[in-house]
Each structure stands twice: as C-alpha cells, then as structure tokens.
Amino acid sequence: MLQVQDVSVCYGDIQALFNLTLQVETGEIVTLLGSNGAGKTTTINTISGILHLRQGAILFDGKSIHQMTPFRIVEHGLIQIPEGRMLFPDMTVFENLQMGAYSIRARENRQETLDWVCHLFPRLMERFPQLAGTLSGGEQQMLAIARGLMSKPKLLMLDEPSLGLAPLLVAELFKIVSQINQHSVTILLVEQNAVQALETAHRGYVLENGKIILHGKSSDLIQNDHVRASYLGI
Amino acid sequence: MASIIVQLLIIGTLQGGIYALAAFGLALIFGVSNVLNLAHGQFLMLGGLFSYILFMATKWNPLLLSLILIPLFFGLGFLFERGLVRPLLERKGHELVIASILVTLGASLAIEDITSFFWGPEEKGISYMMPSIQMGSMVISSIRLLGLLFIVLLTVAVHLFLKKTYTGRALRATTQNRQGAMLMGVNTFRIGSITFGIGTILASAAGVFYVILFTITPFIGIPLSIKYLCIIVMGGLGSLYGSLLGGLILGITEAITGYFAPHWSETAAFFILVAILLIRPKGLLG
Ligand SMILES: Nc1ncnc2c1ncn2[C@@H]1O[C@H](COP(=O)(O)OP(=O)(O)OP(=O)(O)O)[C@@H](O)[C@H]1O
Ligand SMILES: [Mg+2]
Numbered sequence: 001m002l003q004v005q006d007v008s009v010c011y012g013d014i015q016a017l018f019n020l021t022l023q024v025e026t027g028e029i030v031t032l033l034g035s036n037g038a039g040k041t042t043t044i045n046t047i048s049g050i051l052h053l054r055q056g057a058i059l060f061d062g063k064s065i066h067q068m069t070p071f072r073i074v075e076h077g078l079i080q081i082p083e084g085r086m087l088f089p090d091m092t093v094f095e096n097l098q099m100g101a102y103s104i105r106a107r108e109n110r111q112e113t114l115d116w117v118c119h120l121f122p123r124l125m126e127r128f129p130q131l132a133g134t135l136s137g138g139e140q141q142m143l144a145i146a147r148g149l150m151s152k153p154k155l156l157m158l159d160e161p162s163l164g165l166a167p168l169l170v171a172e173l174f175k176i177v178s179q180i181n182q183h184s185v186t187i188l189l190v191e192q193n194a195v196q197a198l199e200t201a202h203r204g205y206v207l208e209n210g211k212i213i214l215h216g217k218s219s220d221l222i223q224n225d226h227v228r229a230s231y232l233g234i
Numbered sequence: 235m236a237s238i239i240v241q242l243l244i245i246g247t248l249q250g251g252i253y254a255l256a257a258f259g260l261a262l263i264f265g266v267s268n269v270l271n272l273a274h275g276q277f278l279m280l281g282g283l284f285s286y287i288l289f290m291a292t293k294w295n296p297l298l299l300s301l302i303l304i305p306l307f308f309g310l311g312f313l314f315e316r317g318l319v320r321p322l323l324e325r326k327g328h329e330l331v332i333a334s335i336l337v338t339l340g341a342s343l344a345i346e347d348i349t350s351f352f353w354g355p356e357e358k359g360i361s362y363m364m365p366s367i368q369m370g371s372m373v374i375s376s377i378r379l380l381g382l383l384f385i386v387l388l389t390v391a392v393h394l395f396l397k398k399t400y401t402g403r404a405l406r407a408t409t410q411n412r413q414g415a416m417l418m419g420v421n422t423f424r425i426g427s428i429t430f431g432i433g434t435i436l437a438s439a440a441g442v443f444y445v446i447l448f449t450i451t452p453f454i455g456i457p458l459s460i461k462y463l464c465i466i467v468m469g470g471l472g473s474l475y476g477s478l479l480g481g482l483i484l485g486i487t488e489a490i491t492g493y494f495a496p497h498w499s500e501t502a503a504f505f506i507l508v509a510i511l512l513i514r515p516k517g518l519l520g
Contacts, residue, residue, distance in 0.1 A: 048417060050413065050416070050417075070416040070417060071416060071419045071421045071422075074417065074418065074419035075419060079417070080417050082413070082414065085414075086411045086414030086417065087411070087414065088407045088410040088411055088414065088415075089410055089411075090406070090410055091403070091406060091407065091410065095403060098403060099404070099407050099420075100418060102403075102404060102418045102419050102420055103418070103419030106419070107400075147418070151418060151419065
C-alpha cells in the first residue's frame with residue numbers, strides 16, 4: 001500500500017534521513033521505533049508532503065505521491081495525526097471533527113464516520129460544544145485521533161500518540177489503535193514506547209540517526225538483542 | 235443635549251463601524267498569512283474612489299453601487315495575494331514580517347502615485363441626500379442609519395461565512411494551526427488568496443462609507459493602514475473578533491472627543507490604545 005524507496009531528506013545542509021526504505025501492506029499495523037531525534041517525525045512529514053525529499057520515491061496505492069502537496073495527499077486517504085496534536089484550540093470539539101471531514105473524500109458519509117468515531121470515543125460526544133484548547137491532555141489526544149479518523153483514512157499515521165499520557169490511558173490508546181485497524185484501516189505507528197508498540201503491531205522498523213537499522217516481525221524484534229538492550233531496557 | 239449625545243453615538247458607531255469593518259479584514263489577512271498588509275488602507279481609498287466615480291456617472295444610491303464593488307475587490311485582493319504576497323511565504327518568522335511590510339508598503343506608494351496621477355490629488359466626497367428621519371425633536375440622517383445597517387449586515391455575513399461554511403471553518407483553522415489545517419486537506423495557499431479577497435472587500439466597503447461620510451484623497455491610505463494595525467493590536471493579534479471591538483471603541487472615542495475637543499480626537503485614540511495595552515498587554519480579546 002505504501003512504499004518509501006531509498007528516501008533522503010535534508011534540513012538545509014543537515015541530512016536527517018539516509019536512504020530510508022520501508023513499506024506498509026494493506027491491513028497491517030507497522031510500527032516505526034526510534035529514540036529522540038532519530039528522524040521519525042521527519043519520515044512521516046515527508047510521506048505527508050510537508051517536507052520535500054532530496055532523493056528517492058514514495059508510492060501510495062501504486063501512485064507516486066512525493067511531488068504532491070499535503071492537501072492532495074489527504075484526498076488519497078493518507079492521513080497523519082501529528083506529534084503535538086495540532087488541534088484548532090479556539091474551535092469547539094465538534095468543529096474540530098468537522099474539520100477532519102474537510103476533504104471531498106471524507107465529506108461523503110461523514111455522518112456514518114461520526115457515529116463510528118463517537119462509538120470509539122464516547123467521552124468526546126459529551127464535550128462537543130467545548131473549545132478544544134480547554135480539554136485535558138488525554139482528551140486532546142483522543143480528539144486528535146478522532147479528527148484524523150473523520151478524514152476516512154485508508155492509511156493512518158500516528159506520531160507518538162502515547163506521549164504524555166498516563167499508563168492507564170496508554171493501554172487504552174493501544175487498544176483503540178487495534179480497534180481502528182480491525183475497521184480496515186492500515187496503520188503506521190510511530191512510537192518510543194517500544195514494548196506496547198511491538199505488542200500491538202505486526203511488523204516494525206527501527207530507526208537510528210536517520211537510518212533504518214533493523215526491521216522484521218514484531219515477535220522477532222522483541223527477541224532481538226539490540227532492541228532489548230536499547231528500547232526495551234532489558 | 236440628549237439629542238447631541240444620540241447624534242454623537244450614531245456618528246461614533248458609524249465611524250467605529252467603518253474602522254471595525256476594515257480592521258476585521260486586516261485581522262483576517264494577518265491571521266491566515268501572518269502578513270502585515272500596509273496596502274490595506276489603499277483598498278479602502280480605492281473603494282471610496284471607485285464608488286465616487288460610479289456615483290458621478292450614475293447618481294445612484296452609493297450604498298447600492300457598493301454591491302458592484304464586492305466581486306471587483308474580491309478579485310483585486312485575490313490577485314494581490316497571488317502576485318505579491320505568495321512569493322514571500324517561503325520566508326519564516328520575522329523575515330516574513332519585514333518582507334511583507336516592505337512589499338506592501340511599496341505597493342501602497344505605487345497605488346498612491348497612480349491614483350493621484352490619474353484622478354488628481356484633490357478631495358473627493360459624495361454628498362448624497364436622503365430624506366431624514368424625525369424622532370421627536372431629533373433629526374437623524376437616514377443615509378447614516380442605512381450605512382450602519384449595511385455595516386452590520388456585512389459583518390454578520392462574514393461571521394456566518396466563518397462559522398457555517400467549509401471554507402470559512404478552514405480559514406479559521408488555518409489561523410489557529412496552519413500545518414494542522416494542511417494535514418486535514420485544507421489548501422492553505424488558496425485559503426490565503428480567498429482571505430485577501432474577503433479582507434479587501436471589507437476594506438473597500440469601509441471606503442464606500444468613508445467617502446459618503448467624509449472625503450477621500452489619494453493620500454489617506456497609508457495613515458489609515460497604520461491606524462488599522464493599531465486597532466488589530468488593540469483587539470489582540472490573532473483574535474479575529476477583537477478587531478471589531480477595537481474599531482468600535484476607537485470610532486466612538488474619536489466622535490465624542492472630536493465634538494468636545496476637536497484637536498484631541500486623534501490623540502485620544504492613541505491614549506486609548508496605550509491604556510488598553512497597559513491593562514491587557516495581549517489586547518482586548520487576545
Ligand atoms: N525544522 C528543522 N530544522 C532543522 N533540523 C531539524 C528540524 N526538524 C528536525 N530536525 C532535526 O532532524 C533530526 C530528526 O528529527 P525528528 O523530529 O524527525 O526526530 P524524531 O525521531 O521525531 O524525534 P522525537 O522522538 O523527539 O520526536 C533531529 O536531529 C532534529 O534536530
Ligand atoms: Mg518526533
């Protein structure tokens with residue numbers, strides 16, 4: 001479904017990604033692990049079209065997307081839930097969800113999508129008229145995911161969704177990610193929380209200093225010595 | 235005395251409404267593009283000039299003529315953004331602010347020169363008579379009341395556009411988080427052009443009321459732009475609706491001081507600005 005082929009990205013003169021190659025197949029949950037500054041956000045911003053690549057190609061559903069603007073990429077069903085949520089703080093919860101369904105593609109059956117999203121996040125429904133900026137951190141993260149789902153993703157990319165959440169909420173979040181995936185949404189999950197990410201995902205990639213150093217089935221990565229030492233703290 | 239107060243409030247609200255309308259337009263533009271548009275006052279001047287030309291040719295009600303200006307000025311603002319502002323958006327932060335000031339100031343000077351070359355530097359005003367309304371001992375100019383009504387209607391229309399339409403919501407979303415909006419599929423560049431179009435409509439509409447109430451010359455644009463900048467700072471940078479409040483307060487203050495102490499009206503406006511910023515450093519609604 002998504003193929004990132006030999007991609008290099010620079011910020012000015014500083015190269016952040018080196019010949020990065022990864023792919024995500026339809027129906028999978030794939031996790032991209034890496035510590036601070038490894039290049040995870042750079043990777044998914046490049047896929048979303050926010051950043052431009054220096055070299056390589058990105059294909060989505062067989063179409064090359066690396067020349068496209070971010071808003072055109074959204075129309076193809078490739079949606080990012082960004083690090084730091086990027087909600088619209090002075091708009092209500094409901095308006096944020098409406099903005100999720102902004103793309104032409106998402107406007108059709110947006111009522112059905114909304115019903116499903118409310119079913120996943122019943123707490124949000126009670127807070128429709130509240131301004132998004134006044135929600136608690138956990139609620140904001142739920143809203144960010146809900147808003148992303150309103151865009152009717154084929155492939156959903158989540159950038160560190162568990163960041164700053166209490167352990168109980170983190171567990172719930174990973175459950176929700178699995179539920180979304182069962183609703184036939186393919187998922188690329190960027191995480192530092194390696195244990196739970198590997199438990200949830202089918203496959204994983206490990207990114208260090210802008211290079212993929214390891215990839216494989218989650219069950220294999222959990223056994224890998226380097227992963228155990230660096231990411232699982234065992 | 236009561237009659238004078240009422241008259242002052244009407245003229246103050248109308249004057250404030252003119253400020254509010256144009257400042258609202260500037261606040262929309264700043265919110266979406268982070269560009270300080272010093273050509274904004276020129277669009278007010280041009281709105282006044284065009285309605286003056288149309289009025290001289292037709293002698294129709296200038297408020298009705300203003301409806302013709304709406305599509306014209308939308309196009310003008312839209313193209314202004316495409317041609318002059320869009321290329322600047324590659325820059326970030328203070329570089330963008332400085333570049334935008336230089337480019338829009340340059341455009342302002344050019345517009346000022348061109349208008350004074352073709353239409354002369356002298357003052358122009360529309361004196362359009364309509365039957366007045368008698369209320370007890372008070373006589374109220376009906377063109378002023380009608381002007382107020384037009385301003386309110388325009389503001390409500392823009393408000394509904396911002397709240398109820400996909401494009402309006404996308405505009406607000408872009409002011410609150412540009413990248414977030416992009417990731418929801420908003421073409422933030424197109425929103426930028428549309429916002430310039432709408433902002434310019436508001437400035438030109440304010441110009442129509444301006445040329446009816448006062449007179450215009452080609453040289454009023456730049457000082458007005460600066461006044462609108464003050465108003466949006468007073469309302470709170472980034473707050474769309476603060477500019478409406480700021481404009482109204484300024485207009486009413488100017489009208490009242492203008493009546494009792496004519497020389498002090500401009501100064502009073504800046505006193506108010508400073509006072510508001512001392513009490514609320516982020517502006518009224520910031
Ligand atoms: N706008 C930028 N300008 C210059 N360098 C940047 C910029 N954004 C990121 N970088 C650099 O690129 C590298 C990768 O950053 P990136 O944000 O992709 O890391 P990350 O894996 O998402 O980290 P984190 O877990 O902290 O979010 C870092 O060295 C960072 O300093
Ligand atoms: Mg990151």
